[in-house]
């Protein structure tokens with residue numbers, strides 16, 4: 001390990017005292033969310049029998065069905081689909097959209113262009129199996145800075161009522177801010193007052209348990225997220241969730257499995273215990289991720305870098321941006337994060353093409369679960385202004401060690 005730069009040592013001296021207020025706020029949300037989750041375990045009388053699992057068709061998977069009730073309670077929804085048959089967050093978003101949309105329906109995204117991997121799903125990028133290829137019409141309203149463009153959204157909806165209004169909360173690989181729960185609450189009121197049948201679908205990836213309220217609790221209809229992010233706490237080996245109105249969740253389940261079978265099938269294949277344990281640990285792991293992000297933001301700002309969010313901003317998700325404005329520094333930083341990860345620490349990540357993404361991407365992910373980004377990970381597309389998207393850390397201590405070494409590596 002390299003010697004730590006004097007300037008960095010100096011910044012670190014006061015860091016945790018300066019961050020006391022932020023850390024206290026994070027602890028407070030963690031406590032409230034922990035209570036919510038414990039209550040859901042108690043109310044559903046979780047016991048060892050729920051760790052049992054099924055194979056084959058997966059009929060009568062008592063554990064799986066109860067996990068879905070626990071999730072619904074935690075997320076404030078009528079129902080939930082929590083399944084390891086979902087390959088990823090993108091897969092769950094895909095199944096959700098295909099489950100709800102029919103030919104000639106309109107999908108209106110009101111948070112600008114969705115996450116890169118959805119380009120081929122929607123048909124923004126040509127694909128013979130896209131929503132577009134099935135005759136679904138896609139429209140998009142750009143954000144106005146970091147906020148919804150209420151006027152244009154109203155106009156678009158009044159022109160022709162969309163079946164789905166789509167909101168992506170976390171910024172993905174964009175440079176905008178992530179969208180907090182208050183902004184969602186406001187725009188939901190506007191949309192529902194025009195037509196309350198519009199289904200509001202939220203990509204909730206990276207936002208779970210960061211705030212106290214969920215988008216369902218402010219009136220959206222469906223939320224979707226990955227279990228190798230916040231709610232899986234690094235314990236779930238794969239999967240995703242979809243939660244919301246019962247009839248919509250049921251309709252989506254018919255698409256995930258088989259029309260006529262829906263939620264009744266889908267073997268849990270031994271995953272029930274880790275899904276429950278993951279959810280139980282999630283508030284604490286999200287808290288560790290947030291503290292790692294806040295410390296990173298604080299140090300990098302002191303070193304003169306632009307960061308988003310700033311250390312004392314109210315956070316919506318676990319993602320921390322560092323704007324390097326320098327290709328080599330972005331690469332070096334990601335390589336050092338990899339080098340301070342528990343798995344594949346000796347591997348030197350290089351920028352490369354990734355399925356579903358347009359630019360080359362540098363990706364540090366020394367995680368127990370492949371692609372898990374609730375474990376410390378850092379990536380960024382190789383394009384101006386060379387932004388690192390860092391997220392996760394199973395504990396604050398491991399996060400702190402890694403980011404200090406990574407920052408040190410770009411100071412030499």
Ligand SMILES: *Cc1c(COP(=O)(O)O)cnc(C)c1O
Nearest residue numbers: 088089090115170172203205226
């Ligand atoms: C991570 C993420 C997804 C889903 O990504 P997968 O890698 O497919 O799980 C979708 N939207 C946003 C905003 C994300 O951060």
